[in-house]
Amino acid sequence: MIIQNAKVIVCSPGRNFVTLKINTDEGIYGVGDGTLNGRELPVVSYLKDHIIPCLIGRDPFQIEDIWQYLYKGAYWRRGPVTMAAIGAVDMALWDIKAKALQTPLYNLLGGKSRDRVMVYSHANGCDLEASIDVVGKHLDEGYKAVRIQSGIPGVAGTYGVTNTKDPYEPAQRGLPPESKHWSTEKYLKYVPTLFQKIRDTFGDEPRLLHDCHHRLTPIEAGRLGKELEPYHLFWIEDCIPAELQEGFRVIRQHTTTPLAVGEVFNSIWDTHILISEMLIDYIRTSICHGGGISHMKKVVSFAELYHVKTGFHGATDLSPVTLAASLHFDLAINNFGIQEYMPHNELTDEVFPHAYYFKDGFMYPGDEPGLGVDMDEEKAAEYPYERAYLPINRKEDGTLFDW
Ligand code: KDG
Ligand code: MG
Numbered sequence: 001m002i003i004q005n006a007k008v009i010v011c012s013p014g015r016n017f018v019t020l021k022i023n024t025d026e027g028i029y030g031v032g033d034g035t036l037n038g039r040e041l042p043v044v045s046y047l048k049d050h051i052i053p054c055l056i057g058r059d060p061f062q063i064e065d066i067w068q069y070l071y072k073g074a075y076w077r078r079g080p081v082t083m084a085a086i087g088a089v090d091m092a093l094w095d096i097k098a099k100a101l102q103t104p105l106y107n108l109l110g111g112k113s114r115d116r117v118m119v120y121s122h123a124n125g126c127d128l129e130a131s132i133d134v135v136g137k138h139l140d141e142g143y144k145a146v147r148i149q150s151g152i153p154g155v156a157g158t159y160g161v162t163n164t165k166d167p168y169e170p171a172q173r174g175l176p177p178e179s180k181h182w183s184t185e186k187y188l189k190y191v192p193t194l195f196q197k198i199r200d201t202f203g204d205e206p207r208l209l210h211d212c213h214h215r216l217t218p219i220e221a222g223r224l225g226k227e228l229e230p231y232h233l234f235w236i237e238d239c240i241p242a243e244l245q246e247g248f249r250v251i252r253q254h255t256t257t258p259l260a261v262g263e264v265f266n267s268i269w270d271t272h273i274l275i276s277e278m279l280i281d282y283i284r285t286s287i288c289h290g291g292g293i294s295h296m297k298k299v300v301s302f303a304e305l306y307h308v309k310t311g312f313h314g315a316t317d318l319s320p321v322t323l324a325a326s327l328h329f330d331l332a333i334n335n336f337g338i339q340e341y342m343p344h345n346e347l348t349d350e351v352f353p354h355a356y357y358f359k360d361g362f363m364y365p366g367d368e369p370g371l372g373v374d375m376d377e378e379k380a381a382e383y384p385y386e387r388a389y390l391p392i393n394r395k396e397d398g399t400l401f402d403w
Helices: 040-055 063-072 080-100 128-140 184-202 218-231 247-254 272-276 292-305 320-332 346-351 377-381
Strands: 003-011 017-024 029-033 117-125 145-150 179-182 207-211 235-237 259-261 357-359 362-364 392-395
Touching (some): 003 040, 003 377, 017 080, 029 080, 029 320, 040 063, 040 080, 063 080, 063 292, 117 128, 117 320, 128 184, 145 184, 184 207, 184 218, 218 247, 247 259, 272 292, 292 320, 346 377
Parallel strands (some): 117 145, 207 235
Antiparallel strands (some): 003 017, 017 029, 117 362, 357 362
């Protein structure tokens, strides 16, 4: 079998997605996700201009060699654009191989280690009362784990919270990017009260998660983690901007609240100190941004040695292709932790028909050969790319801050 051609399809059924489709001479094709929210087009160029011409004629079964060729062969390594592009190729190749062998992908990753994948949902409320309300709804829908983001009193609009009935979608179409507001003081005062109220209302059983979205310093994160200890969170996520891996040493000195990080990481080199010093509990790098299944297998095996589990990024800006790949991976590995799940909108599900499904708090990848997700190209063509950006964030005095 050889790779005959490949194409990149950008579509926007509510939000932008970059999809790579690799065709072989035997009629089997594979799909991969290369979506990088707000920076989709550089990945498209990287794939079209630099990767696809080098793939034609290669044996799609030589996944590791192709991965190394694209990574080492470019000389310039890592970075979100490069790794998302390599990730898309890698996913598509694993899809091809599993389809050719007529088996679901999880069988190539070691087979099932469990029957089902526990997921966490996003409960977003504009204030305390709305947050309690929405957590109750998610528990009624069967979720066993819920991430809670709540409007901070005195702060107009913050991460994860919407005032409309629509699910939260941070990327907004058009220019300039939306501007949000932030106050660390008000946030740190509010969050422990929020979780106290949630535990008082729903008891000990639900797993509760929270995303700080890169906004604290290490010592502030230590304080938050310590103050949340009585409420036994499953994790706090991205409590600091994590380029400085050493910053986590400070947090660990102050709290036993479990820590999750990694959705903006793209290689093992972003995380090796965090893992080997056991400074984190969950690694969240997505299969798409982390160079695909081949590289994430290495990250996750390394993590396993240090008691670090997975909690793959699963926001709606990762396409159903990444979600499917994540679910196969989650099912197969031993050190699975939890999977993030934000359901895609109806249009997206129409563009990407898939075998995976949700039932009673868990997800299942389905048993179709390969990833079990396809792309309806005609439907995709009805929703062309639309420029959209993530917001920026400013402190109360106007200083540009982490979003
Ligand atoms: O593109 C950015 C989103 O994926 C991110 O804001 C979502 O933090 C996020 C999460 O935990 O899902
Ligand atoms: Mg996050």
